[in-house]
Amino acid sequence: MPTASPDAALPGQSEHEHATGTLTPAQPVATLTEAGELLRALAAPVRIAIVLQLRDAERCVHELVDALDVAQPLISQHLRVLKTAGIVRGERRGREVVYRLVDDHLAHIVVDAVAHVKEEGA
Secondary structure, three states: OOOOOOOOOOOOOOHHHHHHOOOOOOOOHHHHHHHHHHHHHOOOHHHHHHHHHHHHOOEEHHHHHHHHOOOHHHHHHHHHHHHHOOOEEEEEEOOEEEEEEOOHHHHHHHHHHHHHHHHHHO
8 A cells, every 4th residue: 555645635635734634524435445444454453562562663573472472473464464554564684574664654543542542441
């Protein structure tokens, strides 16, 4: 999934709306569909935990396995989903692949969701 520059206006969004951070009431269906796909890719506890780990620093699979206490095949499977959705990017360094978030917007989505749940539970 292509990622837009944080400085780019969304399709159907005026320069004023972009500058003020507001969205038009009716977004193009393609934009809403892609946003739904992105949220579905984030809709698993392990994937949320991976994004939170990658928010702090790039990590290789074995570091995620250790930090999250999840089996390596499961971490790899979730990384594949996140990579396909354009949320993470992997870069080979020798024998390891190091993963990082594609951009900080994705971490904000997850952090805000976790904070919201904590507020609701308090």
